[in-house]
Amino acid sequence: MNHIDGLEDIYQTLLKVIDVGVHVIDESGKTVIYNQKMAEIEGMEIEDVLYKNVLDVFVFQNELDSTLIQALKQETISKNVKQTYFNNKGKEITTINDTFPIYNKNKLMIGAIEVARDITRLERIIRDNIIHKGDTPYTFDSIIGRSPSLIEEIENSKRATRTSSSVLIIGETGTGKELFAQSIHNGSQRSSKPFVSQNCAALPDSLIEGLLFGTKKGAFTGSIERPGLFEQAQGGTILLDEINSLNPALQAKLLRAIQEKTIRRVGDIKDKKIDVRIIATINEDPIDAISEGKLRKDLYYRLGVVTIFVPPLRERKEDIPLLVHTFINKYNELFDMKVKGLSEEVLHLFNEYDWPGNVRELEHIIEGAMNLVDDEETIIFNHLPVTFRKKPQFKESSLSGRGDQEQIDFKKAENALSLEEYMEEAEKKYLEKALEKYDSNISKAAKAIGMSRQSLQYRLRKYDL
Template sequence: MRNEHLTPVQLKFFDKILNEIDIGIHAVNHEGKTMIYNRKMAEIEGMKFEDVLDKDLLDVFSFHKNEYSTLIKALTKGETIINAKQTYFNNRGQEITTINNTFPIVEEEDRIGAIEIARDVTKLEKLIRENMNKQSDTRYTFDSIIGSSNEIKDVIEASKRATRTNSSILIIGDTGTGKELFAQSIHNGSIRSAKPFISQNCAALPDSLIEGLLFGTKKGAFTGAIERPGLFEQAEGGTLLLDEINSLNPALQAKLLRSIQEKTVRRIGDTKDRKIDVRIIATINEDPIDAISEGRLRKDLYYRLSVVSLFIPPLRERKKDISDLIQFFIEKYNQLFGMMVKAVDEKVLNSFKQYEWPGNVRELEHVIEGAMNLIEYENTISYSHLPIHFRNKHQFKADNQNQPVTNENSSDIKPLNQYMEEIESNYLQKVLTYHHNNITKAAKSLGMSRQNLQYRLKKTRQSTNLERAKTED
């Protein structure tokens, strides 16, 4: 901020007001150099004050080809620009989208500068693009659901029956059980499959954004508001998946209930109801009765959504499917990584079947992916390949430590020093990989000198080569 004509007291008041208001303020002088730049504008643009103040605006920010700065246009042409959306880039190449009101500043018929009042819609624009892209991202069908247990078969059959109607569906299941996989399968198996499928995680956005995103906005409804259809209108004829519906506040749940019941939607700031033809599938990651009793889910919305209720069993209740899931994920990452892993060894499989899997199928996939990142030349995943954070879990660690030694696995017993060297070698290699083979960074994270790490690496490699030579002999 630069103003030599204000008294110190006036300047303090001016500075306080400017930096506490929740809108961006950016003003340039007649040369296009920044004179006023408040804290909110710095937040919107991801900039530091010293990088912008007293600098030529076009030296700091860049614009798409054939696009222009609204500030410079107001300065050079004397135009007042209202509710203009502008997308541009800061000096690090980060994209910014704002809704601007821009005015020239005139003194005795001379334009001495321009000022811009901006609201940030960068996050909203990104979310809208992501949701538009999701319309075609419906790759899952019932054939994608892995498992032969009676528990999962029952849910699949119930889901297939639900494809025949347009009733609302509530999918209930713990995090990581595959609720969206079922939602996409229902959509792709229904007569709506040729129409959009749009998914929105209700927990990912603050209330101020989710309402406009769901229901749309009318131009002029609030400062910076533009005419925009919401997700209900974008999903016309298709399916709208509302993930974690219990994350919406009660007021939004009431508005959602009205839209579902009346089959209409009203954009924010509008007085007109628009007819919609959308099937609603909602998911919840807790018992709905608990959510209702604790005020996270309206009872009337629950009854409206749960015309069809599907309960996805957690992995701990369908352990018969673990073998099938393991094989599926191994084949998936074989293709992605160009590997030829065949299976997990018997000890790991038995431990997997004893483990409770709090993260469900998603956790199992991450463990298999992590293990395949640690494999070198082996074609079987063993306990030593499992991610270290997973091996250190109390339950899994206990399962492996308490497993009795039998004739079948007695050949796995090694001298303690050899076993410890192998563990050290695997861990050092993992740390190196994490730091992209940068010895200095790896040594620092391990709390040792660079020379010490190099010595240990050399020692473990020599030991490994010696063991291989003995085997070959």
């Protein structure tokens, strides 16, 4: 194999597989190399950029805002420079760039190369992060249920409103941990101060530290003077959701903030005093998280001065009717409907189900069912979302309820139907029941059994119904 050809293959493969964008322009500003990652970052097709002038494809406030053009015209090297610009479709792009002029063997400049890392999505997350100040609608009255396990945790939470001790709320996803956190804040003397909430799993480690503790101008290229969430929550409460998602180094810094009641911005040398109550949540057993290295033991003891266990829905199924009533009323008002409740069959299914998504899953199912209700006042099995109806434990449910299943007798082989014949007979009976239930209204019957009107009409002709 020719040595030069082999090197070119290596270069081409490298450009395809590396996880950074590469953009090279010649001395006229025309793109000569543009890899797939760069196209993904900038939301472009390679052919829309290649062999075109960079200033004809991308929009900058002025041309020297382009680090590539700077490298070309001013022969400057720049590293870790944040750049925001627009592609030709108007999409905003934010990258961190390393840019260099390119020289030939005679030391004449022949172009420039840029290596870019995408932070567009991360910038948007920071910009759109909602800081709740006085926007905390939930109180203890918002927590629905009368089961003993829930009432006990509500009472424990009410006692916690009297102090400023840290609180650790333990519960599976969808159990309503933020309801408890907001209720504690609103019931405390801090209720008139900010309530700041941040999901620790929503951002990478490279951004979460600056977001929590703030940044000092000049700490790194492109950094600005920005207060962190702890400073913005001064005098109030900060909720750190999924605390086990923080890396150990950040957990250590958080532990220091709790112990010393001070924080230090990234890049700063001075500490700032803070007066913030910390409420943290975790969606798994903290002992398991500690043993797996996801939660520091010393942080667990510091956060868990007050510990609240929010029970999963499967352990308080007696609350299901009350929750269903609440959600039906909510969506009656939103959708201008008059649904009154569930059929006995649906309530029976709800009590059989284990609810892995907890209260959140129950609410989504009620909302989905009410989108399928026409003029009925009762939610029946066929109104439930199809993903719920198809769960294995509900496969015996039918339009007429959980009726007796036909017994199949294989003792007399000469009378046994083939599988295909049996399935056709079963389908025919099912369609007959659908038509009977909906008074031969094909549109309603088709909607109820989850198929198109055309598909149902085809089957009706097939079985001469």
